[in-house]
Amino acid sequence: MISLVPLLFAFFLMGIPITFSLGVAAVVGLLLTGTPLVIIAQKLWTAVDTFPLVAVPLFILAGDIMSVGGITRRLVDFAQALVGHLTSGLAMVAVVACMFFAAVSGSAIADAAAIGGLLIPAMVANRYHAPFSASLVAAAGTIGPIIPPSIPMVLYGVMTNTSIAKLFAGGFLPGVLMGLGLMIYSYYLGKQRGYVGREQRANMREILRGLINALLAMIMPIIIIGGIIGGIFTPTESGVIAVVYALLLGLFVYRELSWRDLPQLLYATGLLSGKILFILGTASIFSFLLTVEGIPQQVTNAIASLNPSWFTMLLFINIVLLIVGTFLDTISALFIFTPLLLPMAMAVGVDPVHFGIIVSVNLTIGMITPPVGVVLFVTAGIAKLSIREMMRDLTPMIAVLIVALAITTYWPDMVMWIPRMLR
Protein backbone atom coordinates (compact mmCIF):
# COMPACT_ATOMS: atom_id res chain seq x y z
CA MET A 1 0.00 0.00 0.00
CA ILE A 2 2.94 2.27 0.69
CA SER A 3 3.62 2.06 -3.05
CA LEU A 4 0.74 4.50 -3.60
CA VAL A 5 3.03 7.37 -2.69
CA PRO A 6 5.62 6.66 -5.44
CA LEU A 7 2.72 6.21 -7.86
CA LEU A 8 1.44 9.64 -6.85
CA PHE A 9 4.84 11.20 -7.46
CA ALA A 10 5.09 9.50 -10.83
CA PHE A 11 1.79 11.16 -11.76
CA PHE A 12 3.12 14.54 -10.60
CA LEU A 13 6.23 14.15 -12.73
CA MET A 14 4.12 13.21 -15.74
CA GLY A 15 2.66 16.69 -15.51
CA ILE A 16 -0.81 15.54 -14.47
CA PRO A 17 -2.39 18.36 -12.45
CA ILE A 18 -1.74 17.77 -8.75
CA THR A 19 -5.40 17.64 -7.85
CA PHE A 20 -6.06 14.90 -10.42
CA SER A 21 -2.85 13.01 -9.62
CA LEU A 22 -4.19 12.71 -6.09
CA GLY A 23 -7.60 11.68 -7.39
CA VAL A 24 -6.26 9.00 -9.74
CA ALA A 25 -3.87 7.58 -7.12
CA ALA A 26 -6.71 7.52 -4.60
CA VAL A 27 -9.06 5.70 -6.99
CA VAL A 28 -6.35 3.12 -7.69
CA GLY A 29 -5.91 2.64 -3.95
CA LEU A 30 -9.65 2.38 -3.30
CA LEU A 31 -9.99 -0.26 -6.01
CA LEU A 32 -7.03 -2.27 -4.71
CA THR A 33 -8.24 -2.23 -1.12
CA GLY A 34 -11.91 -2.70 -1.94
CA THR A 35 -12.88 0.41 -0.02
CA PRO A 36 -16.37 1.70 -0.95
CA LEU A 37 -15.94 4.03 -3.90
CA VAL A 38 -18.63 6.42 -2.76
CA ILE A 39 -15.91 7.91 -0.52
CA ILE A 40 -14.79 9.79 -3.65
CA ALA A 41 -17.96 11.86 -3.85
CA GLN A 42 -18.41 12.15 -0.12
CA LYS A 43 -14.90 13.46 0.57
CA LEU A 44 -14.99 15.95 -2.32
CA TRP A 45 -17.91 17.62 -0.53
CA THR A 46 -17.15 17.17 3.18
CA ALA A 47 -13.46 18.13 2.93
CA VAL A 48 -14.39 21.68 1.97
CA ASP A 49 -17.76 22.06 3.69
CA THR A 50 -16.43 23.90 6.73
CA PHE A 51 -16.90 27.51 7.70
CA PRO A 52 -13.30 28.40 8.69
CA LEU A 53 -12.16 27.61 5.13
CA VAL A 54 -14.42 30.37 3.84
CA ALA A 55 -11.64 32.69 5.07
CA VAL A 56 -9.49 31.57 2.12
CA PRO A 57 -11.43 33.22 -0.75
CA LEU A 58 -12.04 36.26 1.44
CA PHE A 59 -8.33 36.79 2.08
CA ILE A 60 -7.59 36.26 -1.61
CA LEU A 61 -10.23 38.80 -2.57
CA ALA A 62 -9.04 41.35 0.00
CA GLY A 63 -5.46 41.03 -1.26
CA ASP A 64 -6.54 41.50 -4.88
CA ILE A 65 -8.64 44.54 -4.07
CA MET A 66 -5.75 46.09 -2.17
CA SER A 67 -3.33 45.54 -5.05
CA VAL A 68 -5.47 47.55 -7.44
CA GLY A 69 -7.11 49.97 -5.01
CA GLY A 70 -4.20 52.31 -4.23
CA ILE A 71 -3.32 50.79 -0.88
CA THR A 72 -0.03 49.27 -2.07
CA ARG A 73 1.39 52.61 -3.21
CA ARG A 74 0.70 54.24 0.14
CA LEU A 75 2.36 51.41 2.02
CA VAL A 76 5.39 51.76 -0.26
CA ASP A 77 5.53 55.55 0.24
CA PHE A 78 5.46 55.14 3.98
CA ALA A 79 8.20 52.50 3.86
CA GLN A 80 10.19 54.93 1.67
CA ALA A 81 9.97 57.63 4.34
CA LEU A 82 11.03 55.19 7.05
CA VAL A 83 13.99 53.37 5.49
CA GLY A 84 14.55 54.90 2.04
CA HIS A 85 17.71 56.75 3.08
CA LEU A 86 19.61 53.67 4.29
CA THR A 87 22.24 51.83 2.24
CA SER A 88 20.33 49.78 -0.35
CA GLY A 89 17.44 52.13 0.39
CA LEU A 90 14.99 50.84 -2.19
CA ALA A 91 15.78 47.26 -1.26
CA MET A 92 14.95 48.10 2.35
CA VAL A 93 11.76 49.76 1.18
CA ALA A 94 10.83 46.64 -0.76
CA VAL A 95 11.29 44.39 2.27
CA VAL A 96 9.46 46.70 4.67
CA ALA A 97 6.61 47.22 2.20
CA CYS A 98 6.34 43.45 1.74
CA MET A 99 6.06 43.10 5.52
CA PHE A 100 3.32 45.75 5.69
CA PHE A 101 1.50 44.10 2.82
CA ALA A 102 1.93 40.72 4.50
CA ALA A 103 -0.09 42.07 7.38
CA VAL A 104 -3.07 42.66 5.13
CA SER A 105 -2.73 39.73 2.75
CA GLY A 106 -2.22 36.04 3.28
CA SER A 107 -0.49 35.03 0.10
CA ALA A 108 3.09 35.27 -1.15
CA ILE A 109 2.02 35.65 -4.76
CA ALA A 110 -0.21 38.63 -4.00
CA ASP A 111 2.55 40.18 -1.89
CA ALA A 112 5.29 39.81 -4.51
CA ALA A 113 3.02 40.87 -7.37
CA ALA A 114 1.74 43.99 -5.61
CA ILE A 115 5.05 45.25 -4.24
CA GLY A 116 7.14 43.97 -7.14
CA GLY A 117 4.94 45.69 -9.70
CA LEU A 118 5.77 49.03 -8.11
CA LEU A 119 9.28 48.53 -6.79
CA ILE A 120 11.15 46.29 -9.24
CA PRO A 121 10.95 48.88 -12.07
CA ALA A 122 11.91 51.62 -9.59
CA MET A 123 14.88 49.61 -8.34
CA VAL A 124 16.13 48.85 -11.84
CA ALA A 125 15.79 52.54 -12.80
CA ASN A 126 17.94 53.40 -9.78
CA ARG A 127 20.74 51.06 -10.84
CA TYR A 128 19.98 48.10 -8.68
CA HIS A 129 20.75 44.97 -10.69
CA ALA A 130 17.58 43.48 -12.12
CA PRO A 131 18.32 39.93 -10.89
CA PHE A 132 18.91 41.25 -7.38
CA SER A 133 15.71 43.30 -7.45
CA ALA A 134 13.54 40.45 -8.71
CA SER A 135 15.10 37.97 -6.28
CA LEU A 136 14.71 40.27 -3.30
CA VAL A 137 11.04 40.98 -3.90
CA ALA A 138 10.39 37.26 -4.40
CA ALA A 139 12.21 36.43 -1.17
CA ALA A 140 10.44 39.20 0.76
CA GLY A 141 7.13 38.08 -0.74
CA THR A 142 7.42 34.83 1.19
CA ILE A 143 6.71 36.87 4.31
CA GLY A 144 3.14 37.30 3.00
CA PRO A 145 1.77 34.05 4.41
CA ILE A 146 3.88 34.17 7.58
CA ILE A 147 2.91 37.53 9.06
CA PRO A 148 -0.84 37.08 9.67
CA PRO A 149 -3.28 36.69 8.04
CA SER A 150 -2.12 33.54 6.27
CA ILE A 151 -3.84 31.19 3.83
CA PRO A 152 -1.60 28.17 4.54
CA MET A 153 -2.15 28.61 8.27
CA VAL A 154 -5.94 28.65 7.82
CA LEU A 155 -5.65 25.39 5.86
CA TYR A 156 -3.31 23.82 8.41
CA GLY A 157 -5.58 24.90 11.25
CA VAL A 158 -8.65 23.38 9.58
CA MET A 159 -6.86 20.13 8.74
CA THR A 160 -5.38 19.59 12.19
CA ASN A 161 -8.01 21.25 14.39
CA THR A 162 -5.44 23.73 15.63
CA SER A 163 -6.48 27.23 16.73
CA ILE A 164 -6.08 29.51 13.71
CA ALA A 165 -5.81 32.50 16.04
CA LYS A 166 -2.81 30.94 17.78
CA LEU A 167 -1.20 30.07 14.47
CA PHE A 168 -1.64 33.65 13.28
CA ALA A 169 -0.15 34.93 16.53
CA GLY A 170 2.76 32.53 16.16
CA GLY A 171 3.60 33.66 12.64
CA PHE A 172 4.22 37.25 13.61
CA LEU A 173 7.77 37.07 15.02
CA PRO A 174 9.13 34.55 12.48
CA GLY A 175 7.82 36.83 9.71
CA VAL A 176 9.59 39.84 11.21
CA LEU A 177 12.73 37.74 11.57
CA MET A 178 12.64 36.81 7.87
CA GLY A 179 12.28 40.49 6.98
CA LEU A 180 15.13 41.58 9.22
CA GLY A 181 17.36 38.85 7.78
CA LEU A 182 16.73 40.04 4.24
CA MET A 183 17.34 43.67 5.24
CA ILE A 184 20.66 42.85 6.90
CA TYR A 185 21.71 40.89 3.83
CA SER A 186 20.69 43.74 1.49
CA TYR A 187 22.63 46.20 3.61
CA TYR A 188 25.76 44.07 3.46
CA LEU A 189 25.43 43.51 -0.28
CA GLY A 190 24.60 47.16 -0.90
CA LYS A 191 27.87 48.23 0.70
CA GLN A 192 29.75 45.96 -1.73
CA ARG A 193 27.82 46.84 -4.84
CA GLY A 194 27.29 50.50 -4.08
CA TYR A 195 23.50 50.45 -3.84
CA VAL A 196 22.72 53.78 -2.20
CA GLY A 197 19.58 55.11 -0.61
CA ARG A 198 18.04 58.46 -1.29
CA GLU A 199 20.28 61.35 -0.46
CA GLN A 200 18.12 62.96 2.13
CA ARG A 201 16.76 61.29 5.13
CA ALA A 202 13.05 61.92 5.51
CA ASN A 203 12.40 64.43 8.26
CA MET A 204 9.79 63.92 10.90
CA ARG A 205 7.23 65.87 8.87
CA GLU A 206 7.67 63.62 5.87
CA ILE A 207 7.45 60.48 7.97
CA LEU A 208 4.33 61.83 9.61
CA ARG A 209 2.76 62.68 6.26
CA GLY A 210 3.61 59.21 4.98
CA LEU A 211 2.06 57.72 8.08
CA ILE A 212 -1.13 59.74 7.74
CA ASN A 213 -1.46 58.80 4.07
CA ALA A 214 -0.87 55.16 4.89
CA LEU A 215 -2.77 55.30 8.16
CA LEU A 216 -6.08 54.13 6.75
CA ALA A 217 -4.28 51.25 5.09
CA MET A 218 -2.31 50.47 8.25
CA ILE A 219 -5.39 50.36 10.44
CA MET A 220 -6.55 47.31 8.57
CA PRO A 221 -3.89 44.90 9.87
CA ILE A 222 -4.54 46.17 13.36
CA ILE A 223 -8.24 45.40 13.00
CA ILE A 224 -7.64 42.03 11.38
CA ILE A 225 -4.81 40.73 13.51
CA GLY A 226 -6.02 42.35 16.71
CA GLY A 227 -9.54 41.11 16.10
CA ILE A 228 -8.53 37.52 15.50
CA ILE A 229 -5.90 37.29 18.20
CA GLY A 230 -8.13 39.13 20.65
CA GLY A 231 -10.89 36.63 19.95
CA ILE A 232 -13.31 39.31 18.72
CA PHE A 233 -13.81 37.79 15.29
CA THR A 234 -13.21 34.45 13.72
CA PRO A 235 -10.66 34.36 10.88
CA THR A 236 -13.52 34.09 8.39
CA GLU A 237 -15.19 37.19 9.79
CA SER A 238 -11.92 39.08 9.74
CA GLY A 239 -11.57 38.09 6.10
CA VAL A 240 -14.85 39.73 5.19
CA ILE A 241 -13.96 42.81 7.22
CA ALA A 242 -10.74 43.04 5.25
CA VAL A 243 -12.69 42.78 1.98
CA VAL A 244 -15.22 45.45 2.94
CA TYR A 245 -12.55 47.76 4.33
CA ALA A 246 -10.39 47.42 1.22
CA LEU A 247 -13.46 48.09 -0.93
CA LEU A 248 -14.37 51.22 1.02
CA LEU A 249 -10.81 52.56 0.78
CA GLY A 250 -10.44 51.73 -2.89
CA LEU A 251 -13.86 52.92 -4.01
CA PHE A 252 -14.54 55.96 -1.86
CA VAL A 253 -11.37 57.17 -0.14
CA TYR A 254 -8.52 56.61 -2.61
CA ARG A 255 -10.92 56.29 -5.57
CA GLU A 256 -8.52 54.13 -7.53
CA LEU A 257 -10.97 51.25 -7.81
CA SER A 258 -14.18 51.34 -9.78
CA TRP A 259 -17.31 49.21 -9.49
CA ARG A 260 -16.60 47.91 -12.98
CA ASP A 261 -13.40 46.23 -11.70
CA LEU A 262 -15.37 44.12 -9.25
CA PRO A 263 -16.70 41.28 -11.44
CA GLN A 264 -13.19 40.50 -12.67
CA LEU A 265 -11.85 40.50 -9.10
CA LEU A 266 -14.66 38.19 -7.94
CA TYR A 267 -14.05 35.91 -10.90
CA ALA A 268 -10.30 35.68 -10.24
CA THR A 269 -10.97 34.90 -6.59
CA GLY A 270 -13.46 32.15 -7.45
CA LEU A 271 -11.13 30.58 -9.99
CA LEU A 272 -8.12 30.59 -7.66
CA SER A 273 -10.20 29.21 -4.77
CA GLY A 274 -11.44 26.42 -7.00
CA LYS A 275 -7.90 25.59 -8.05
CA ILE A 276 -6.50 25.55 -4.52
CA LEU A 277 -9.36 23.96 -2.64
CA PHE A 278 -10.39 21.26 -5.10
CA ILE A 279 -6.93 19.89 -4.28
CA LEU A 280 -8.07 19.65 -0.66
CA GLY A 281 -10.99 17.47 -1.80
CA THR A 282 -8.92 14.97 -3.77
CA ALA A 283 -6.08 15.12 -1.20
CA SER A 284 -8.54 14.15 1.50
CA ILE A 285 -9.66 11.06 -0.45
CA PHE A 286 -5.99 10.17 -0.70
CA SER A 287 -5.18 10.78 2.95
CA PHE A 288 -8.37 8.97 4.03
CA LEU A 289 -7.04 5.95 2.21
CA LEU A 290 -3.60 6.30 3.81
CA THR A 291 -5.18 6.62 7.24
CA VAL A 292 -7.45 3.62 6.75
CA GLU A 293 -4.38 1.62 5.83
CA GLY A 294 -2.58 2.96 8.89
CA ILE A 295 0.25 4.46 6.86
CA PRO A 296 0.88 7.56 9.01
CA GLN A 297 1.04 5.29 12.06
CA GLN A 298 3.42 2.87 10.33
CA VAL A 299 5.69 5.67 9.20
CA THR A 300 5.67 7.21 12.66
CA ASN A 301 6.42 3.84 14.27
CA ALA A 302 9.21 3.12 11.83
CA ILE A 303 10.79 6.47 12.57
CA ALA A 304 10.14 6.16 16.30
CA SER A 305 11.97 2.83 16.37
CA LEU A 306 15.08 4.77 15.42
CA ASN A 307 14.43 6.74 18.59
CA PRO A 308 15.24 10.16 17.13
CA SER A 309 15.78 13.13 19.39
CA TRP A 310 13.66 16.26 19.16
CA PHE A 311 16.55 17.89 17.32
CA THR A 312 17.07 15.23 14.65
CA MET A 313 13.36 14.68 14.11
CA LEU A 314 12.83 18.36 13.34
CA LEU A 315 15.92 18.36 11.13
CA PHE A 316 14.58 15.36 9.22
CA ILE A 317 11.11 16.91 8.80
CA ASN A 318 12.57 20.20 7.61
CA ILE A 319 14.78 18.52 5.05
CA VAL A 320 11.87 16.45 3.72
CA LEU A 321 9.70 19.56 3.45
CA LEU A 322 12.42 21.66 1.80
CA ILE A 323 12.91 18.99 -0.86
CA VAL A 324 9.17 18.57 -1.37
CA GLY A 325 8.75 22.34 -1.52
CA THR A 326 11.10 22.67 -4.46
CA PHE A 327 8.73 20.89 -6.81
CA LEU A 328 5.31 20.98 -5.16
CA ASP A 329 3.35 24.15 -4.51
CA THR A 330 2.81 25.13 -0.87
CA ILE A 331 -0.85 24.20 -0.64
CA SER A 332 -0.57 20.75 -2.22
CA ALA A 333 2.49 19.88 -0.15
CA LEU A 334 0.64 21.04 2.95
CA PHE A 335 -2.38 18.85 2.18
CA ILE A 336 -0.27 15.76 1.44
CA PHE A 337 2.42 15.97 4.10
CA THR A 338 0.74 17.43 7.17
CA PRO A 339 -1.14 14.20 8.00
CA LEU A 340 2.10 12.22 7.62
CA LEU A 341 4.48 14.54 9.45
CA LEU A 342 2.41 15.98 12.29
CA PRO A 343 2.21 12.64 14.19
CA MET A 344 5.99 12.33 13.94
CA ALA A 345 6.53 15.82 15.27
CA MET A 346 4.05 15.29 18.09
CA ALA A 347 5.79 12.04 18.99
CA VAL A 348 8.85 14.06 20.01
CA GLY A 349 6.75 16.67 21.80
CA VAL A 350 6.49 19.45 19.21
CA ASP A 351 3.48 21.72 19.80
CA PRO A 352 1.01 21.63 16.86
CA VAL A 353 1.03 25.44 16.70
CA HIS A 354 4.82 25.56 16.53
CA PHE A 355 4.74 22.80 13.92
CA GLY A 356 2.21 24.72 11.83
CA ILE A 357 4.55 27.70 11.73
CA ILE A 358 7.55 25.52 10.80
CA VAL A 359 5.58 23.93 7.96
CA SER A 360 4.31 27.29 6.71
CA VAL A 361 7.74 28.95 6.72
CA ASN A 362 9.37 25.91 5.17
CA LEU A 363 6.87 25.42 2.37
CA THR A 364 6.70 29.12 1.56
CA ILE A 365 10.45 29.08 1.01
CA GLY A 366 9.59 26.39 -1.54
CA MET A 367 7.68 29.03 -3.49
CA ILE A 368 10.99 30.68 -4.45
CA THR A 369 12.99 27.54 -5.20
CA PRO A 370 13.12 26.22 -8.76
CA PRO A 371 12.02 24.20 -10.62
CA VAL A 372 8.55 25.01 -9.27
CA GLY A 373 8.64 28.40 -7.60
CA VAL A 374 5.46 30.26 -8.36
CA VAL A 375 6.59 33.51 -6.74
CA LEU A 376 9.76 33.50 -8.84
CA PHE A 377 7.66 33.36 -11.99
CA VAL A 378 5.84 36.49 -10.84
CA THR A 379 8.89 38.65 -10.15
CA ALA A 380 10.88 37.23 -13.07
CA GLY A 381 7.95 38.22 -15.27
CA ILE A 382 7.94 41.76 -13.91
CA ALA A 383 11.72 42.12 -14.35
CA LYS A 384 11.65 40.31 -17.74
CA LEU A 385 14.32 37.84 -16.62
CA SER A 386 14.63 34.09 -16.80
CA ILE A 387 14.80 32.14 -13.54
CA ARG A 388 18.33 31.08 -14.48
CA GLU A 389 19.50 34.69 -14.61
CA MET A 390 18.17 35.19 -11.09
CA MET A 391 19.83 32.18 -9.49
CA ARG A 392 23.13 33.79 -8.45
CA ASP A 393 21.41 36.60 -6.59
CA LEU A 394 18.61 34.42 -5.30
CA THR A 395 20.67 31.64 -3.70
CA PRO A 396 22.11 33.67 -0.79
CA MET A 397 18.62 35.02 -0.05
CA ILE A 398 17.24 31.49 0.14
CA ALA A 399 20.10 30.78 2.55
CA VAL A 400 19.04 33.76 4.69
CA LEU A 401 15.48 32.46 4.81
CA ILE A 402 16.70 28.98 5.73
CA VAL A 403 18.59 30.51 8.66
CA ALA A 404 15.33 32.16 9.73
CA LEU A 405 13.63 28.77 9.36
CA ALA A 406 16.29 27.15 11.55
CA ILE A 407 15.77 29.76 14.26
CA THR A 408 11.99 29.33 13.99
CA THR A 409 12.42 25.57 14.30
CA TYR A 410 14.89 25.42 17.15
CA TRP A 411 13.72 28.34 19.24
CA PRO A 412 10.10 27.39 20.03
CA ASP A 413 9.83 30.06 22.72
CA MET A 414 10.24 32.76 20.09
CA VAL A 415 7.36 31.32 18.05
CA MET A 416 5.16 30.46 21.02
CA TRP A 417 5.69 33.67 22.98
CA ILE A 418 2.67 35.52 21.53
CA PRO A 419 0.35 32.47 21.16
CA ARG A 420 0.89 31.65 24.84
CA MET A 421 -0.53 35.02 25.76
CA LEU A 422 -3.87 33.99 24.26
CA ARG A 423 -5.96 32.48 27.03
Add this chain to the structure above:
Amino acid sequence: MRRILDRLLKGLLILLVGVLTVCVFIQVLIRFVLKLPIPWTEEVSRIAFVYIIFIGATIAVREKAHINVDFLLVMLPEGVARWVRGIGVALVGGFLAFMIWQGTVFVQATGVQTTPVMQLPFRHLYLIIPLSGALMLLYLILGIVDDWTGGGRPV
Protein backbone atom coordinates in the same frame (compact mmCIF):
# COMPACT_ATOMS: atom_id res chain seq x y z
CA MET B 1 -23.65 26.57 -27.23
CA ARG B 2 -20.16 26.45 -25.84
CA ARG B 3 -19.94 30.21 -25.36
CA ILE B 4 -23.24 30.19 -23.52
CA LEU B 5 -21.93 27.52 -21.16
CA ASP B 6 -18.66 29.43 -20.65
CA ARG B 7 -20.50 32.62 -19.82
CA LEU B 8 -23.03 30.89 -17.63
CA LEU B 9 -20.30 29.34 -15.49
CA LYS B 10 -18.36 32.59 -15.28
CA GLY B 11 -21.46 34.54 -14.29
CA LEU B 12 -22.43 31.93 -11.73
CA LEU B 13 -18.95 31.99 -10.20
CA ILE B 14 -18.99 35.79 -9.89
CA LEU B 15 -22.46 35.68 -8.37
CA LEU B 16 -21.48 33.02 -5.83
CA VAL B 17 -18.35 34.85 -4.67
CA GLY B 18 -20.50 37.97 -4.31
CA VAL B 19 -23.18 36.09 -2.34
CA LEU B 20 -20.53 34.55 -0.12
CA THR B 21 -18.98 37.92 0.72
CA VAL B 22 -22.31 39.61 1.37
CA CYS B 23 -23.56 36.73 3.53
CA VAL B 24 -20.50 36.63 5.77
CA PHE B 25 -20.63 40.41 6.02
CA ILE B 26 -24.28 40.35 7.07
CA GLN B 27 -23.39 37.77 9.66
CA VAL B 28 -20.68 39.96 11.19
CA LEU B 29 -22.87 43.02 11.06
CA ILE B 30 -25.82 41.36 12.73
CA ARG B 31 -23.70 39.67 15.34
CA PHE B 32 -22.04 42.93 16.33
CA VAL B 33 -24.78 45.46 15.83
CA LEU B 34 -27.97 43.60 16.66
CA LYS B 35 -26.33 40.93 18.82
CA LEU B 36 -28.62 38.39 17.19
CA PRO B 37 -27.47 35.12 15.81
CA ILE B 38 -28.85 34.49 12.35
CA PRO B 39 -28.16 30.93 11.40
CA TRP B 40 -29.01 31.15 7.69
CA THR B 41 -25.96 33.24 6.77
CA GLU B 42 -23.50 30.55 7.73
CA GLU B 43 -25.50 27.92 5.87
CA VAL B 44 -25.81 30.00 2.70
CA SER B 45 -22.16 31.00 2.74
CA ARG B 46 -21.00 27.42 3.24
CA ILE B 47 -23.09 26.16 0.33
CA ALA B 48 -21.96 29.06 -1.86
CA PHE B 49 -18.38 28.28 -0.88
CA VAL B 50 -18.56 24.60 -1.81
CA TYR B 51 -20.20 25.51 -5.12
CA ILE B 52 -17.45 28.08 -5.81
CA ILE B 53 -14.90 25.31 -5.49
CA PHE B 54 -16.66 22.89 -7.82
CA ILE B 55 -17.38 25.58 -10.43
CA GLY B 56 -13.95 27.21 -10.05
CA ALA B 57 -12.27 23.83 -10.52
CA THR B 58 -14.45 23.21 -13.61
CA ILE B 59 -13.42 26.50 -15.18
CA ALA B 60 -9.80 25.74 -14.29
CA VAL B 61 -10.04 22.57 -16.43
CA ARG B 62 -11.23 24.69 -19.35
CA GLU B 63 -8.43 27.22 -18.81
CA LYS B 64 -5.89 24.40 -18.27
CA ALA B 65 -5.08 26.32 -15.10
CA HIS B 66 -4.86 23.46 -12.59
CA ILE B 67 -1.49 23.50 -10.86
CA ASN B 68 0.92 20.91 -12.23
CA VAL B 69 4.60 20.05 -12.23
CA ASP B 70 5.88 20.40 -15.77
CA PHE B 71 9.66 20.71 -15.47
CA LEU B 72 10.22 17.08 -16.47
CA LEU B 73 7.70 17.26 -19.29
CA VAL B 74 9.45 20.18 -20.98
CA MET B 75 12.76 18.31 -20.91
CA LEU B 76 11.39 15.28 -22.76
CA PRO B 77 11.64 15.01 -26.55
CA GLU B 78 8.43 16.21 -28.16
CA GLY B 79 7.35 12.77 -29.38
CA VAL B 80 7.67 11.22 -25.92
CA ALA B 81 6.11 14.24 -24.19
CA ARG B 82 3.06 13.93 -26.42
CA TRP B 83 2.54 10.34 -25.28
CA VAL B 84 3.05 11.22 -21.63
CA ARG B 85 0.52 14.05 -21.91
CA GLY B 86 -1.92 11.76 -23.68
CA ILE B 87 -1.72 9.16 -20.92
CA GLY B 88 -2.14 11.94 -18.36
CA VAL B 89 -5.30 13.23 -20.02
CA ALA B 90 -6.69 9.68 -20.19
CA LEU B 91 -6.06 9.18 -16.46
CA VAL B 92 -7.72 12.49 -15.61
CA GLY B 93 -10.69 11.43 -17.74
CA GLY B 94 -10.77 8.15 -15.82
CA PHE B 95 -10.89 9.95 -12.48
CA LEU B 96 -13.67 12.23 -13.73
CA ALA B 97 -15.65 9.17 -14.85
CA PHE B 98 -15.43 7.83 -11.29
CA MET B 99 -16.42 11.24 -9.94
CA ILE B 100 -19.54 11.31 -12.14
CA TRP B 101 -20.47 7.70 -11.39
CA GLN B 102 -19.91 7.83 -7.63
CA GLY B 103 -21.34 11.34 -7.45
CA THR B 104 -24.57 9.95 -8.88
CA VAL B 105 -24.47 7.02 -6.46
CA PHE B 106 -23.92 9.46 -3.61
CA VAL B 107 -26.89 11.60 -4.67
CA GLN B 108 -29.13 8.55 -4.90
CA ALA B 109 -27.93 7.16 -1.59
CA THR B 110 -28.71 10.39 0.19
CA GLY B 111 -32.13 10.14 1.70
CA VAL B 112 -34.46 12.97 2.51
CA GLN B 113 -32.13 14.82 4.88
CA THR B 114 -32.28 18.58 4.56
CA THR B 115 -29.99 21.37 5.70
CA PRO B 116 -30.77 22.35 9.29
CA VAL B 117 -31.87 25.94 8.76
CA MET B 118 -33.26 26.40 5.28
CA GLN B 119 -34.47 22.84 4.82
CA LEU B 120 -32.75 22.43 1.46
CA PRO B 121 -32.61 18.77 0.48
CA PHE B 122 -29.03 17.50 0.45
CA ARG B 123 -29.71 15.23 -2.49
CA HIS B 124 -30.29 18.27 -4.66
CA LEU B 125 -27.25 20.11 -3.33
CA TYR B 126 -25.01 17.11 -3.97
CA LEU B 127 -25.98 17.15 -7.66
CA ILE B 128 -23.10 19.58 -8.18
CA ILE B 129 -20.65 16.68 -7.70
CA PRO B 130 -21.62 14.58 -10.75
CA LEU B 131 -22.59 17.69 -12.68
CA SER B 132 -19.26 19.45 -12.26
CA GLY B 133 -17.49 16.14 -12.96
CA ALA B 134 -19.40 15.90 -16.24
CA LEU B 135 -18.57 19.48 -17.18
CA MET B 136 -14.89 18.94 -16.38
CA LEU B 137 -14.94 15.86 -18.61
CA LEU B 138 -16.65 17.86 -21.34
CA TYR B 139 -14.02 20.61 -21.15
CA LEU B 140 -11.25 18.02 -21.06
CA ILE B 141 -12.58 16.49 -24.30
CA LEU B 142 -13.16 19.88 -25.90
CA GLY B 143 -9.56 20.73 -25.00
CA ILE B 144 -8.31 17.67 -26.88
CA VAL B 145 -10.49 18.48 -29.88
CA ASP B 146 -9.19 22.06 -29.89
CA ASP B 147 -5.62 20.86 -29.81
CA TRP B 148 -6.23 18.58 -32.76
CA THR B 149 -8.07 21.05 -34.89
CA GLY B 150 -5.82 23.93 -33.88
CA GLY B 151 -2.91 22.98 -36.15
CA GLY B 152 -2.01 19.59 -34.73
CA ARG B 153 -0.67 20.83 -31.40
CA PRO B 154 0.00 18.01 -28.94
CA VAL B 155 -2.69 16.83 -26.55
